[in-house]
Amino acid sequence: MTAEPAGPDELDYLSFVEYAVKKTSTRLPAIDAEAMRLVLTLHRVTSALVYDLESAVHRPRGLSWPGFRVLFVLWLTGPMESKRVAELSGMSRAAVSALVNTLERDGLVSRRQADHDRRAVLLSLTDAGRETITNDYRAHNEREQAWAGTLSEAERRTLIGLLEKLMAGSAAAEAKRRF
Amino acid sequence: MTAEPAGPDELDYLSFVEYAVKKTSTRLPAIDAEAMRLVLTLHRVTSALVYDLESAVHRPRGLSWPGFRVLFVLWLTGPMESKRVAELSGMSRAAVSALVNTLERDGLVSRRQADHDRRAVLLSLTDAGRETITNDYRAHNEREQAWAGTLSEAERRTLIGLLEKLMAGSAAAEAKRRF
DNA sequence: CCATAACGATCAAAGCTTTGATTACTCAGG
DNA sequence: CCTGAGTAATCAAAGCTTTGATCGTTATGG
Known part of the structure; x- marks a missing residue:
């Protein structure tokens, strides 16, 4: 044994x-x-x-995991308020603010003031940012496939279903949420 | 709709x-x-x-999530080398070293030099540390139950099985591991 | 026996996270 | 109007993370 x-x-x-x-x-x-x-x-x-x-x-x-998450959101949604990026990427507003300092310095994201509300900041990808995230996500998905490939088609669906159920459950709902 | x-x-x-x-x-x-x-x-x-x-x-x-993980390992295994704690808790040795500074300052963990190897540091729980993690883990498990309770007994087993399969898979094995 | 490689812990620099101010702006009621 | 509540972003302090360097100790092969 x-x-x-x-x-x-x-x-x-x-x-x-x-x-x-x-x-x-x-x-x-x-x-x-x-x-x-x-x-x-x-x-x-x-x-x-x-x-x-x-x-x-x-x-x-050249990306951190949090940096990837922010670029990913902006890539999919287009220019968006900082607050919304925080909600969709699952980070606090302060964390997005700090992170965008780095992304802006690296020329991947740009900040600009919103027209409708001068408190709000609109984030958008620069051309370099779009280029980066597009290539980066391709490689990301290849690696995802390597992981997911361990399971059969049916197993993957089952797993996703159970995770969604867990996410939708009461404990998740009660949870003190940042999102 | x-x-x-x-x-x-x-x-x-x-x-x-x-x-x-x-x-x-x-x-x-x-x-x-x-x-x-x-x-x-x-x-x-x-x-x-x-x-x-x-x-x-x-x-x-009064515990951070990483602090909880380290106390949890020591609680279960007893006094243990810093290097082993890093392996079992899934952190780098440097991270354990930095984290233990805080835990030691807070009186939850103590350091001492190993007899068999003067490079190694033996970590152990203090009485206060044992007290803390015992109570903390009880509350932790109650919250775990709230989450897990969303799924049926059978669903829980299925989910655990699929996660284990994912963990044992080839992608996980190839993965550049810190552990 | 000793030179050298390997190893354990720690440090250093940079980055990301949190909570709790602070600052600037918007909005609604009086 | 204009005052006070609420909101968006940022800052500040403290903590944890990473990689890569350093220092001391141990193991090994010549």
Whole structure:
């Protein structure tokens, strides 16, 4: 058998989930082990995925992951208020403001004052920004395909459906939202 | 009908995924829309979940999300080398080092030199640290249950299985790993 | 035995994040 | 009008992240 109840010394990032669930269950019997396993696994898969995309696709092309997210939104929607970009990219307004300092310095995004409201700032892609995000997204999607390719067509649909259900659920609705 | 093909102005964090997939598909027909939808959804769900856990559970108790992860590992494994904590918590060694400065200052973790290797640093929970993480994790798990409760028992198992498959897949294996 | 490579932790610089001011502007009621 | 509430962006302080350099310790091959 290869599946021994690994002690702390043989653990790695993957097997840690199983170890954590077992250990916690004996220590605090009242906890819900299945919920624990779900959240731990979800977090670890997503972290690995984002780390891979950022380090393999975006950083080599001069973008950070947050920078990519902002360019992506602007690429799809066209010029848009800073506030809306924050909402759609899932960042705070302050974070967008700070991030756009970098993107503007790098010549990828430009700021301009909105006509209808002088408090608002309109963000748009520069030509260089559009060029960057177009190529960057192509590479991004290739890498996405490599990940998604592990699952069958049916499995992918199932997974997406379950994630959407989770997102639409009551806990998500109650959640203190920034979005 | 409520499902109109929302333009950029009616979008929110949720409906953005659908909008992005449609728009990108017409613009770059070569991309794999299903892979795109999977990665976007996975990232958005996980971000919302982590944001909720951090803001509703951990921050109010004086822990950051990364701080929680480190305490959690030490709580389960017992005293452990800094390098191993980094591997199991999915952070770089430098990040652990910086983070432990804060945790040590707050009296939750203590550092000591390893006997067998004078380069290595052994991290352990203080009594206050153990107390903190025990209570913190109980609240964390309650919130996890609220999220997981959206899905049926069978759906939870299916979702966990698919996430594990994704994690075990070839793309994950190729991925430039920090872990 | 020793030179050199490998390794563990930390530091340094740059970037992104958060919350909580602050500043500038808009809007509605009196 | 014009005052006060609300809103958009930015700033400030503190924290976490990354990569790459440095320093000390350990392991190894000649």
